[in-house]
Amino acid sequence: MDHTAEALDTLQHVFGYPAFRPPQQEIINTLLNAEDALVIMPTGGGKSLCYQIPALLREGCAIVVSPLIALMQDQVEALQQLGVRAAFLNSSLTPEDARAIEQDWLDGRLDLLYVAPERLLQARMLRLLNQLTPALFAIDEAHCVSQWGHDFREDYLGLSELHQRFPEVPRIALTATADARTRQEIAERLKLTEARHFLVSFDRPNICYRIALKDNPRGQLLRFLRDEHREDAGIVYCLSRKRVDETARWLAEQGFNALPYHAGLPAETRAEHQRRFLREDAVVIVATIAFGMGIDKPDVRFVAHLDLPKTVEAYYQETGRAGRDGLTANAWLVYGLQDVITLRQMLDQSQGSEVFKREEQHRLNAMLGLCEVTTCRRQALLAYFDEHLENPCGNCDSCQNAVATWDGTEAAQMALSAVYRTGQRFGVNHLIDVLRGAENDKIIQNDHHRLPTFGVGKALDSRQWKSVFRQLVARGYLSVDMTRFGALCLQESARGVLRGEVEVQLRQDPKSSSAKRTTKSAIPEHIDVGLWEALRECRRQLAENQGIPPYIIFHDRTLQLICEQRPGNIAEFAAISGVGDRKRDKYAEAFLAVVRDNQPLA
The missing domain is CATH 3.40.50.300 (P-loop containing nucleotide triphosphate hydrolases)
Incomplete structure (x- = not known):
């Protein structure tokens, strides 16, 4: 069934955006049709909308699994600003506050409930879930289930139980970071191999x-x-x-x-x-x-x-x-x-x-x-x-700034030969001393001044040799052996370089990285700076009065559009992207006053 019309109506009136980005509508339709989804979408790509809108349109309260207290609080505050009935259950609450939220849930007064994975699988929560069929399960930061990943959370491994206990409730797992192996692991561990998979471009062009x-x-x-x-x-x-x-x-x-x-x-x-x-x-x-x-x-x-x-x-x-x-x-x-x-x-x-x-x-x-x-x-x-x-x-x-390269084949052969002839037992600094012919105690004690490679690399200074060794490690010709205090060791691929069968092009490192480089401001030059700062101050004061971060009221992008369009009435203000019905009613008067007070000079 196609749910485009109702989903778009919710997007515009609740969240204040005119249209979906691909493939948000398709993901939302998948959940509204009670199907599972695995979504890989870059940060800032609009992942949250993919489960928040189905949560508002499906019967019951959606359960969102989130790994961090800060994330829950942030998203709940943002949803409450939109008039959405959202809450969280985590260790930051008093027992009385937690019971009050559970009662709101039991009484049908919540649309979304954010829960940590360890709490969700507790017996008390499972009993509550059995009483109230959830609208859906959203598993945020799903890469935490990957034991190969850098954010592994053991509690995530138990979330596959949701599918066994509630097979009719649609599930969506979302993350911004997952290579092919991690995507496969997420699907297998969360029992989402049969789910629809949505892989959005990883590109963040800004x-x-x-x-x-x-x-x-x-x-x-x-x-x-x-x-x-x-x-x-x-x-x-x-x-x-x-x-x-x-x-x-x-x-x-x-x-x-x-x-x-x-x-x-x-x-x-x-x-x-x-x-x-x-x-x-x-x-x-x-x-x-x-x-x-x-x-x-x-x-x-x-x-x-x-x-x-x-x-x-x-x-x-x-x-x-x-x-x-x-x-x-x-x-x-x-x-x-x-x-x-x-x-x-x-x-x-x-x-x-x-x-x-x-x-x-x-x-x-x-x-x-x-x-x-x-x-x-x-x-x-x-x-x-x-x-x-x-x-x-x-x-x-x-x-x-185009990167200059140079033919480093001969230098690479010298470096690899020095590693081999010194027995693959020494680190970068000693190898450079050998190549540059330094006659220090360590060189003499190891008889390295008698090696054919001793002194053959005087044409390069120490900094240039460090660059050569660094790039040889990066390309897999050398590895670092920490059991020998950082000794460099030859890899199989080095054989072709030593034999002259492989040409090695190296990057020319700049002599200094101190050159000043100024990027474009996040705010376009055509923006009226006076109006921009006045809008930011208005937003800051409103946020301070409510005890919330300023961006929860409006993102910078919305303030930028106000600067560009200079709305003169409530209808024009409501037409700006990021202004939903609730924010229109709550903030239009304050921001329109700022626009009126900061008219451009004739």
């Missing part, structure tokens, strides 16, 4: 991907923030808690409103820092990967990585937290060979099986390969998720 070598990373980050994001909200990711604390403190000393976030901080501190990030402007969160999943803040203008992410999936998901509103945003990363050594060391020390470690090593190699690619980064990123982008994107550093 995000500019930029990756550079570490060269005084703090200085690089400071230039990036001062030149391009002085007044913007953003996230800076670091690998360790110690580095998070040090970086946040240092950025604060530089005049930024920077706050740390990691699992080692008290729960109250983490909650307060997250609250400020969501509700204040221009807050920079410095965090480990413990921060971000479930953060629905649409106006994050940048995500910066001071360390190499472990996998392409992690990189994609973390950078995807920028620019959810569709406006311009930056994904900025600096890395070096030491990052690879550190991550490899962490992997070797993990409790995972050998199979798991091999898989993670492949994923780390893929991440390093993305850093070293000399062509369009977006094409390489999408190719990892089995998606083909025909033409270079024009919105990554490789496209905007």
Whole structure:
């Protein structure tokens, strides 16, 4: 049955949007026809609407499985602003508040109920579910079920029980990040192999991907923030808690409103820092990967990585937290060979099986390969998720500044030969000393000054040799052996290079990455700045009065449309994308007054 008309009516009057994006309507029809769906859709692509609209149109209350308290609270506040009867059950509630919400559910006064996976499978919840047939089950952040993934949650494994207990209730599982293997694992573990699968493009064209070598990373980050994001909200990711604390403190000393976030901080501190990030402007969160999943803040203008992410999936998901509103945003990363050594060391020390470690090593190699690619980064990123982008994107550093390459075949042969002749027992710095002919104690003690490779590489300086070794590791000619303190070892593929059967083209690393680069503002130049700031202040005051984040009232994109269209009455205000019936009634008067008070000069 086709439910397009009623779904579109709900989209326009409740959510305030004129039309669906493909394939939202098809997904909604699937659920309204009581069929299951598995949806892979990028961050900011409109996943939530795919279950929220069926929840309003089907009989009963929809149950949404969500992994984080922050995500539940954020989405419930946004739905309540639209007049939707939504609530959540989690550990942040008092027993009295939880019982009141359960009673609302029993009395039919809820359209959507957000629940953590561990609570959903408790005996009490299952008894309530047996009394009240749910409208549907929505499993958000479904990649948490993957034991190969970086956000694995053991509680998600039990969610397949929903299909056994409630076979007639449609289910939808959603995530923004899943390669082919993870998609298959989600389908199998959640018993969704027979469901309709919807795979939407992973492309986020508004995000500019930029990756550079570490060269005084703090200085690089400071230039990036001062030149391009002085007044913007953003996230800076670091690998360790110690580095998070040090970086946040240092950025604060530089005049930024920077706050740390990691699992080692008290729960109250983490909650307060997250609250400020969501509700204040221009807050920079410095965090480990413990921060971000479930953060629905649409106006994050940048995500910066001071360390190499472990996998392409992690990189994609973390950078995807920028620019959810569709406006311009930056994904900025600096890395070096030491990052690879550190991550490899962490992997070797993990409790995972050998199979798991091999898989993670492949994923780390893929991440390093993305850093070293000399062509369009977006094409390489999408190719990892089995998606083909025909033409270079024009919105990554490789496209905007063509990468110079050089014939590194001879240098590669020298480097690989040095690894072989020193017994595959030494790290990068010692190998460079051999190639450059350094006569230090370590060289003499190991008789490496007598090797044929000793001193053959004097034409390249230490920095250039580090680049050669880094790229040879990235391309799989060398691996890092952490059982020998970071020793480099030959891989089978190195044989062809040593024999002269394979030509090696290497990227020419820039001498310095300090050049200033200014990206376009998220707000177009034609926007009246005075009106824009007045609308933001109006939104801020309204949000403060209600104790909610400003973006829950209106996204920046909606304010931008108000600036462009300058509505003069309620009907014109209601026609703006993002203004539903409830928000029209609640906010039209306030924002129309701002427009009237900020008329352009004749």
